[in-house]
Amino acid sequence: MNAHFKHEKMNVLDQLLRVYMDVFAKTHLNLKGIPPKLATSIPPTHPIYWMNPNYATTIKQDIDKLLAIGLFNP
Numbered sequence: 249m250n251a252h253f254k255h256e257k258m259n260v261l262d263q264l265l266r267v268y269m270d271v272f273a274k275t276h277l278n279l280k281g282i283p284p285k286l287a288t289s290i291p292p293t294h295p296i297y298w299m300n301p302n303y304a305t306t307i308k309q310d311i312d313k314l315l316a317i318g319l320f321n322p
Contacts, residue, residue: 265272273279299307314320 277284
């Protein structure tokens, strides 16, 4: 996609969201049927996973290959 098309698409999406602004909840408190206690709970924390240093270079090379072929954009 070129930049002009992206910009045009964003403008259309922006206008659409502004027209139907009343359809979307602005905060979790506006969601009907969800208990406030559930919506304000603290998400669980997970321990940090440290990558094995022996695999770090291999993974970096794989990611570089994927970037080179354009599979995804950072």
